[in-house]
Amino acid sequence: MSTAAIIDGAGFAAGLRARVAEGVAAFRERTGRAPGLAVVLVGEDPASQVYVRNKGRATAEAGMVSIEHKLPAETSQADLLALVRELNADPSVDGILVQLPLPAQINENAVIATIDPDKDVDGFNPVNVGRLASGLHGFVPCTPLGCIMLLKDRLGDLSGLDAVVVGRSNIVGKPMAQLLLKENCTVTIAHSRTRDLPAIVGRADIVVAAVGRPRMIRGDWLKPGATVIDVGINRVPADEPGKTRLVGDVAFDEALPVAAAITPVPKGVGPMTIAVLLRNTLVSACRRERVPVPEGL
Numbered sequence: 099m100s101t102a103a104i105i106d107g108a109g110f111a112a113g114l115r116a117r118v119a120e121g122v123a124a125f126r127e128r129t130g131r132a133p134g135l136a137v138v139l140v141g142e143d144p145a146s147q148v149y150v151r152n153k154g155r156a157t158a159e160a161g162m163v164s165i166e167h168k169l170p171a172e173t174s175q176a177d178l179l180a181l182v183r184e185l186n187a188d189p190s191v192d193g194i195l196v197q198l199p200l201p202a203q204i205n206e207n208a209v210i211a212t213i214d215p216d217k218d219v220d221g222f223n224p225v226n227v228g229r230l231a232s233g234l235h236g237f238v239p240c241t242p243l244g245c246i247m248l249l250k251d252r253l254g255d256l257s258g259l260d261a262v263v264v265g266r267s268n269i270v271g272k273p274m275a276q277l278l279l280k281e282n283c284t285v286t287i288a289h290s291r292t293r294d295l296p297a298i299v300g301r302a303d304i305v306v307a308a309v310g311r312p313r314m315i316r317g318d319w320l321k322p323g324a325t326v327i328d329v330g331i332n333r334v335p336a337d338e339p340g341k342t343r344l345v346g347d348v349a350f351d352e353a354l355p356v357a358a359a360i361t362p363v364p365k366g367v368g369p370m371t372i373a374v375l376l377r378n379t380l381v382s383a384c385r386r387e388r389v390p391v392p393e394g395l
């Protein structure tokens with residue numbers, strides 16, 4: 099029985115981070131300054147605290163300036179919008195990221211819409227959403243862009259392949275579908291109301307799972323030889339009492355004998371998110387200073 103190749107997202111991300119660091123060194127040489135990334139965290143969500151810490155560390159390791167703003171959970175929307183406007187106006191800031199989710203009193207859409215589209219390294223601002231849909235230059239959300247990089251590295255040309263994206267979030271599902279379309283895939287977006295999901299998934303050469311439900315996509319749904327990108331990060335009880343472990347949206351063990359290749363969870367798609375964030379920040383700095391974006395990013 100054949101077994102799927104494991105797509106090494108962590109390894110690919112490390113390579114991308116090294117290329118970004120080289121690009122940053124060249125940028126500093128040319129402009130006399132380092133690219134700056136401002137990260138805003140509101141509240142004390144433990145997972146968000148870890149992600150923000152990791153982003154700050156990775157930014158500094160790439161030779162860029164990390165500017166962290168940590169605001170209390172009860173911060174008002176007006177105060178957060180005022181900070182975003184300050185960062186928009188600050189010439190040393192090339193990228194702005196507001197960590198999601200935000201506390202309930204803050205309207206996420208209002209915050210995202212206030213970020214200068216040309217500093218929106220998350221690619222969530224509606225201007226960048228429109229640019230992606232129209233095939234214009236802009237910023238593309240980090241997780242789906244990371245998925246496309248892994249797919250192209252694995253499969254080369256994606257033209258004509260059947261791709262199914264399970265999940266329709268603004269952060270992953272919708273931009274993922276746009277990116278696959280740009281690569282000339284035939285794209286289906288499936289979601290919680292989709293009828294006969296196993297049959298839809300079963301015709302896909304590429305399956306991107308981004309539903310946030312542990313092991314929802316079963317091995318026997320997959321077309322033999324499919325390439326599976328698992329974006330899910332679900333914490334579930336481990337065998338050992340009191341312990342937890344991470345699983346994806348795909349039943350990994352069941353997929354192994356069917357798929358040609360699959361991303362693991364952890365160390366698959368996850369590490370790509372931060373690597374692409376660094377890449378987008380360097381791209382932003384280059385565009386703002388009107389210097390060429392390094393090749394191979």
Ligand SMILES: Nc1nc2c(c(=O)[nH]1)N[C@@H](CN(C=O)c1ccc(C(=O)N[C@@H](CCC(=O)O)C(=O)O)cc1)CN2
Binds near residue numbers: 241364370
């Ligand atoms: N403003 C944003 N908010 C959020 C984003 C985002 O891209 N922009 N994405 C997620 C969280 N996220 C980064 O912010 C993120 C999630 C997961 C990982 C990652 O490396 N995961 C590891 C496992 C981590 C663990 O042990 O828990 C993996 O999959 O290997 C990085 C970044 C929501 N918010």
Ligand SMILES: [Mg+2]
Binds near residue numbers: 200202204205206
């Ligand atoms: Mg909210």
